[in-house]
Amino acid sequence: MVEAFTLHEDPRSGNCYKIRLTAALLGLPLATRAYDIMRGETRTPEFLARVNPNGRIPVLQIGEGSAARFLPESNAACWYLAHGSVLIPQDRFAQADMLRWMFFEQYSHEPNIATLRFWLRFVGEANLSAEQRGQMMAKRVAGCAALDLMNRHLAATAFFSGEAVTLADIALFPYTHVAEEGGFGLGDYPHILAWIARVQALPGFIPMP
Numbered sequence: 133m134v135e136a137f138t139l140h141e142d143p144r145s146g147n148c149y150k151i152r153l154t155a156a157l158l159g160l161p162l163a164t165r166a167y168d169i170m171r172g173e174t175r176t177p178e179f180l181a182r183v184n185p186n187g188r189i190p191v192l193q194i195g196e197g198s199a200a201r202f203l204p205e206s207n208a209a210c211w212y213l214a215h216g217s218v219l220i221p222q223d224r225f226a227q228a229d230m231l232r233w234m235f236f237e238q239y240s241h242e243p244n245i246a247t248l249r250f251w252l253r254f255v256g257e258a259n260l261s262a263e264q265r266g267q268m269m270a271k272r273v274a275g276c277a278a279l280d281l282m283n284r285h286l287a288a289t290a291f292f293s294g295e296a297v298t299l300a301d302i303a304l305f306p307y308t309h310v311a312e313e314g315g316f317g318l319g320d321y322p323h324i325l326a327w328i329a330r331v332q333a334l335p336g337f338i339p340m341p
């Protein structure tokens with residue numbers, strides 16, 4: 133059975149781009165429905181009741197109408213799309229190692245690099261709350277530590293979980309390649325820059341909207 137996929141997204145979001153990129157690399161058709169998170173469009177009673185009670189995008193909708201199912205969390209959605217494909221290694225250790233980088237992305241990378249990008253590029257430094265300003269330095273230090281770890285890892289391997297692209301690369305690519313928008317210079321991380329070029333050269337690659 134061929135499933136219909138719809139991505140509920142804000143096109144500015146790197147978390148949403150992960151799902152677009154997974155679908156593109158696998159040649160899967162993906163419809164989209166756009167929301168403006170700056171206007172609170174994912175916090176309406178309708179969105180919370182039908183799409184995601186957590187009030188956030190991305191959400192992958194599988195199927196249509198009354199049979200539709202909704203899957204929040206970017207990396208879970210990528211996993212669903214990539215199930216049984218070359219983007220998930222077969223080997224047990226390699227699969228767990230891929231998940232390790234996807235968990236790293238959610239805990240050590242995205243909360244620092246993506247959040248600073250959002251604050252600086254979309255909210256604007258002048259509009260940040262005192263609490264947000266107070267968190268900036270810690271996020272910059274933690275974001276640099278994440279980039280440094282990635283750079284050291286990529287010195288010895290072409291992609292995060294070995295010599296072929298996996299979901300680990302798709303999870304880490306979106307916010308890394310625009311990290312400079314959050315004030316993270318990438319010039320000190322040559323292995324990350326080489327990896328970005330490798331991802332961009334993949335057949336089926338699409339840029340972030």
Ligand SMILES: N[C@@H](CCC(=O)N[C@@H](CS)C(=O)NCC(=O)O)C(=O)O
Nearest residue numbers: 145147169187188189190205206207
């Ligand atoms: N862990 C989630 C993070 C989702 C998330 O933080 N989404 C943001 C945009 S990238 C959002 O919807 N923000 C709007 C809001 O919180 O109201 C994932 O990976 O999908």
